[in-house]
Amino acid sequence: MHRCFNCQQPWESSLRQPAVKETCARCDAYLHSCRNCRFHRKGYPNECYIPDTEKVADKSRANFCDEFEFRDDGEQLGARPGDRSALDGLLGETTPEGTPEAESLDSWLSSSEKPSRKFDDLFSD
Numbered sequence: 001m002h003r004c005f006n007c008q009q010p011w012e013s014s015l016r017q018p019a020v021k022e023t024c025a026r027c028d029a030y031l032h033s034c035r036n037c038r039f040h041r042k043g044y045p046n047e048c049y050i051p052d053t054e055k056v057a058d059k060s061r062a063n064f065c066d067e068f069e070f071r072d073d074g075e076q077l078g079a080r081p082g083d084r085s086a087l088d089g090l091l092g093e094t095t096p097e098g099t100p101e102a103e104s105l106d107s108w109l110s111s112s113e114k115p116s117r118k119f120d121d122l123f124s125d
Contacts, residue, residue, distance in 0.1 A: 002070045005035040006060075017070055021062050031070075034059035038071040 002011040006029035011018060018031035034040045034056050039049040046055045050067045 001073050002036075003073060004029055004031065005033070005071075011070070017068065020064055029060065030062040032062050032068055034063065034065070036071055037065070037067075038069045039067055040071070 003009060004011065004024040004027060007024060007027040009024050009026040011024070011031060018036075020032045022031045023029060024031060030036075034047065037048075039053075040047060040059065041049045045051065046053050047059060048067070053065060053067055056063045056065065
């Protein structure tokens with residue numbers, strides 16, 4: 001099932017892709033936009049997984065990209081529940097039971113800041 005990137009309203013149609021200027025029935029966001037495309041990736045050139053695509057300045061606006069493919073529900077932006085545990089399972093790592101991942105992340109961040117603080121202290125005025 002396909003959903004609007006803005007309000008998560010399901011897009012139902014007999015067509016495979018939305019028309020270029022088609023908008024969401026609930027919020028009027030353009031559906032044929034980078035934000036709804038399965039190839040949209042931050043950190044990639046032009047924020048697109050497909051190399052050498054034309055630059056689109058506003059990723060929320062309609063565009064004429066030939067590479068556009070509507071993102072499926074399972075491909076929504078951001079981490080999905082269970083991603084971390086699936087990755088840990090692949091790598092053979094386990095989180096100690098009763099220890100939330102957030103706490104271990106916080107402890108790692110606080111310990112990783114200590115060397116930079118010492119470095120800053122060396123060169124502070």
